[in-house]
Amino acid sequence: MRQRLLDVLRLLDTTPAPRGRERTAAHRLRAWCADRWPHIDWQVLEHGPAGGSLFAAHGAGPLLYSHLDTSLDDGAATVNRLVTGSAAPVGPLAVDGDTVTGFGLGVARGPAAAALVAFAGAERGRLLLAGSGTHRRGGGTTGLESYADTHPLPGSAVVAKCGPPTLLWHEPGACYLTVRVTGRSGAVMLPESATPPGGVVAGAGVVLDELARWREAYLAADPRQGQTGRACGIGAIGGGWQEKPDLLPAELRIDLYVVAGDPVEPAALAAGLADRLRARCARSALRDCAVDVEAEPVAAAAATPADAPVVTVARAAWHDAFGAPPPPISGWTGSTDGVELRARGVDTVRLGPQARPADGDPRRDALSLARLEAYARVYRRLLAELPA
Incomplete structure (x- = not known):
């Protein structure tokens, strides 16, 4: 054998x-x-x-x-x-x-x-x-x-x-979540031309910090059904054009993978996270940016x-x-x-x-x-x- x-x-x-x-x-x-x-x-x-x-x-x-x-x-x-x-x-x-x-x-x-x-x-x-x-x-x-x-x-x-x-x-089941924070593009030599000034990627720390808090709350609510549990993590971050970083991008994108052993509705999860991120961004330099979260189910x-x-x-x-x-x-x-x-x-x-x-x-x-x-x-x- x-x-x-x-x-x-x-x-x-x-x-x-x-x-x-x-x-x-x-x-x-x-x-x-x-x-x-x-x-x-x-x-x-x-x-x-x-x-x-x-x-x-x-x-x-x-x-x-x-x-x-x-x-x-x-x-x-x-x-x-x-x-x-x-x-x-x-x-x-x-x-x-x-x-x-x-x-x-x-x-x-x-x-x-x-x-x-x-x-x-x-x-x-x-x-x-x-x-x-x-x-x-x-x-x-x-x-x-x-x-x-x-x-x-x-x-x-x-x-x-x-x-x-x-x-x-x-x-457990799983889904992908895509977070998009969208402002206005600009140029590095004119930072005030972008929304927010300096570009949306410069405010990534605000979004990442709130995502960390949301993750803690999501995991803390794990009911541990059967043999399974919950997990969540950021797998990718993107924004801008790598070949031309003298331009300030209009969009910050963050991709997460979410696992749940209990019944979780991906669309509802995305909506709740979007509300939370909008509230946090409203208190920061990202206040004039649009925030959206999209869910892509993988399996239940x-x-x-x-x-x-x-x-x-x-x-x-x-x-x-x-x-x-x-x-x-x-x-x-x-x-x-x-x-x-x-x-x-x-x-x-x-x-x-x-x-x-x-x-x-x-x-x-x-x-x-x-x-x-x-x-x-x-x-x-x-x-x-x-x-x-």
Whole structure:
């Protein structure tokens, strides 16, 4: 099993699969799988202009799900630098004893490889390694949504993703919020020509301070429902033209990612935040600026009943694999594909190995091969025992 896992990981490592452009990777992976397991009908399901997912089935059975795309684009140095601070090439997959390190192992090449190897050795169930599985603004139809729209859905599913060292059957929802503070443009040599004088970006501190206060209040109101909790953070700030900073921009833009395990209406959240920011800006140099907050929902929180068969079987498999029941957890803030499956009536659990940043390069993840093997065995057992 370890050698097969490494073979899959090396193939994925040499095949970029940026979100929405996974089709080449999906076809390459299909050909590789068909050569090794010719008794299985491996298919590429295409979606969007260049998206692609790998799908295969052993007749009836549960769905084992992970995805092909990575959070960062290993071919987009400029985009990566904005997040990681480095545009240098990322080194190849490396193995040192029990540890494997490489780009995109955590999201989600490690668990995807374990899912593929587990499925290839099973005798029932379905496998979907979907394209467009990572969150993205204006991301369009995902590989999972395209599959669910065109194929019969099973009664149960397993999401193979890295996460906490336990079993999840409840995941939070998420949304993006965009804050725009708009004044009037001007020129640096004539600061009074802008509104406010000196430009709207000069007043960013006022907006950021109020956002920090709002975040504290949002998190303090977390009711901690089920296994989940709340999270919120600023992921991007923009304003002006980098190639011509002698111009004072008219707009300041701040983008936030918001997670909620409890029912939260994104539009209402945006409206409340806008009112708060307008009140704060009215008491500052930004008093003559317009303030707007736009919400883009990603998914709503969803839970599978804790006594559902998929949870019961997964608990037993976990206990046998790791020698103890899955530890209790609360406040989990990772929202992933399970919410989409649950929204369509599919009882779903999520489990997978724990990734950590590799020493020396936070763009690379480190995983234990022994743990990856253990999760692959659990996935194989769940394929054999879960209801179809």
